[in-house]
Amino acid sequence: MRSRAVPAPLAAALLLSGCGGSTGGDPGGTLTVFAAASLTDVLTELGETLESRQPGLEVRFNFAGSSALAAQVVQGAPVDVFASADDRQMQVVTDAGLASGAEVFAANELVLAVPEGNPAGVTGPADLAREDLAVALCAPEVPCGAAAERVLAAAGVTARPDTYEEDVRAALTKVELGEVDAALVYVTDAAARPGSVDAVEVPEAGVAVNEYPVCVLDDAPNPRAAQAFVDLLLSGEGRRVLADAGFMAP
């Protein structure tokens, strides 16, 4: 797990930068952020902003499913900041005694993603029960699947999915390719694919709002840069970038 999380040369660089940071208080060095895949676009933008303000700083990201990231952090990956797509995976890290004081910085809810032009004429969650449609849901094991179960229960719909996807972007890809007629994904995922994916609102989405917590790890190799990154994320500027991508305020 460890070698998958951070390649050896990077790990070595981190060790070096960690030493530099603790002795000289140098604001530069490397900052390593592990973040949920759905945050890819937003955090990359904020990382570039921070790099432009702190010359010498290099922000490195590892974007993946929150549960995989939490497992990597617990296995000892050298990480400064962890941003999770749900509270449960953040708890995996805090329960292991690796961090405390996680703060919620954004929220997200589900929407029906359909191929551009909505060829199957999907109007709401009830259509997910139609037998003639190809439907993708996230697997109940991953956060978007758990949210989908709650939303469908609230809508009183027994969906007939053709596949339970391993993460939200996999579900979105199948919509994008036109291989399924509808999938329940996060608002921000649908918004990330303008021109190939349309969104149909789900009135019951409010029953399963997903909150995104972030924390600085206790053993962060670069604690100053880590705090600067989290501060930027929680600032008005960070909220604006998040809102532009479709995230809701917590």
Place this chain on the structure above:
Amino acid sequence: MSRRRDGARVPAPLLVPAALGVLFLALPLVGLLVRTPWSQLGRQLAAPGVGEALRLSLVSATLATVLSLVLGVPLAWVLARSRARGRSVLRALVTVPLVLPPVVGGVALFLVLGRQGIVGSWLDDLGITIPFTTAAVVIAETFVAMPFLVISVEGALRAADTRFEDVAATLGAGRWTTFRRVTLPLVAPGVAAGAVLCWARALGEFGATITFAGNFPGTTQTMPLAVYLALQRDPDAAIVLSVLLLAVSLATLLLLRDRWLGRAAV
């Protein structure tokens, strides 16, 4: 393919790297076995869907191997024996699925056989849909695993002595008879080894399957998919499932070795 079994002592310069190689391959397995929650074994194995996923894995990997044999052995012959132009291009094409990340292979299969695909859209008009079916699992596994068979068989064909074929021809055997009665028995160990590699690769296939066939219990959820999803919720369950898959595949290979394949294969 002949081997000296008696008196072949391992030279010292080979011994150390060979031992390291064994350690490198075996230690992760040991790690898995050490972490296996043996006390929960029965409960985890009795969980709904486990038997179904195992059955689906074995059936689809076997079908993929059969399909690979039917298509791959002739392809290997063409690569090894024919003097047609463009063979090097053909050989490079065969290795494409080995190089391609399996998830990309799955997307590529969509682009051909999906509802909007080059061939798939046409099949769709005929009422045939391939994605999200067990057929899609077999296709994805065949795509990823067949090169292993083709490369093994081609190697065996190149190593085989072509004089036997020449003799058969001078004795009046036609090309097809020569292939069937002389060439094929000659390279049987290579075909068997290739089939085993192919089956093992198909059994462990994950990326192309979950992309092209999706994940639905009973129709497309094979063991590797079940393991991946179990890992999200309950790592212990994932370890138990992995050990089960490993045990079943090892048992099958050992059984086959004794029954049919001969010693060279496994």
